[in-house]
Amino acid sequence: MNSLEEIHERLKACDACPQMCGTPVVGNKNKTGLMLIGQAPGPHEASKGKPFAFTAGKTLFEWLHKVSGLSEEELRAQIYFAAVARCFPGKNLKGGGDREPSSEEIANCRQFLIAEMNVLKPKVVIAVGKLAISEVLGPGIFKKSAPLTDIVGKKISVNYHGQDIVVVPLPHPSGISTWHKKGPGKSLLVEALNQLALIDGGLKKKDATATDRGSISDN
Numbered sequence: 710m711n712s713l714e715e716i717h718e719r720l721k722a723c724d725a726c727p728q729m730c731g732t733p734v735v736g737n738k739n740k741t742g743l744m745l746i747g748q749a750p751g752p753h754e755a756s757k758g759k760p761f762a763f764t765a766g767k768t769l770f771e772w773l774h775k776v777s778g779l780s781e782e783e784l785r786a787q788i789y790f791a792a793v794a795r796c797f798p799g800k801n802l803k804g805g806g807d808r809e810p811s812s813e814e815i816a817n818c819r820q821f822l823i824a825e826m827n828v829l830k831p832k833v834v835i836a837v838g839k840l841a842i843s844e845v846l847g848p849g850i851f852k853k854s855a856p857l858t859d860i861v862g863k864k865i866s867v868n869y870h871g872q873d874i875v876v877v878p879l880p881h882p883s884g885i886s887t888w889h890k891k892g893p894g895k896s897l898l899v900e901a902l903n904q905l906a907l908i909d910g911g912l913k914k915k916d917a918t919a920t921d922r923g924s925i926s927d928n
């Protein structure tokens with residue numbers, strides 16, 4: 710797969726995972742050096758035709774707006790949206806939200822992440838949620854069983870599928886998570902968003918100058 714057009718065509722036609730519920734979800738074909746990797750779409754994203762199109766997306770875009778001043782549309786134009794798995798995995802039958810993609814499903818879908826890394830060669834990757842953070846950093850740096858307090862607020866340089874990138878981890882903006890609303894999580898989220906706005910190749914404010922990069926506080 711040598712172009713975003715080819716990757717998206719292959720993605721849309723993919724049916725490699727029999728337990729996935731929805732059809733594959735793809736974002737804009739932005740040729741940008743800033744990539745976001747999420748976990749998997751929720752139940753509504755396929756019908757809306759874009760990732761982060763519902764409740765979790767509303768929270769995510771609010772976070773990114775706070776530090777950049779950009780609208781959802783402007784953020785979708787600046788960031789390439791990818792995910793560890795591109796289909797809705799179904800609900801977790803034991804309760805607690807959506808089913809986490811299995812390691813086999815993640816392995817099936819990794820070909821698309823590898824192809825996207827090869828085509829886009831991003832400088833900065835925003836990894837959203839423990840599964841995506843662990844996928845990008847590898848379990849040697851972050852195991853998904855580890856607490857988010859170990860990793861959110863840091864920027865980590867790694868080589869991911871042949872590309873040197875800086876990873877900015879964010880918590881998952883899922884409505885069932887309270888991690889980012891209180892205690893250390895709230896401050897660490899602010900630190901992470903500030904990293905994202907200040908880092909070379911990170912989120913650019915609209916009409917930003919060199920001295921006008923975003924910075925917010927948790928007050």
Ligand code: SF4
Nearest residue numbers: 723725726796817818
């Ligand atoms: S999760 Fe990925 S590999 Fe599995 S069917 Fe969907 S697009 Fe294909």
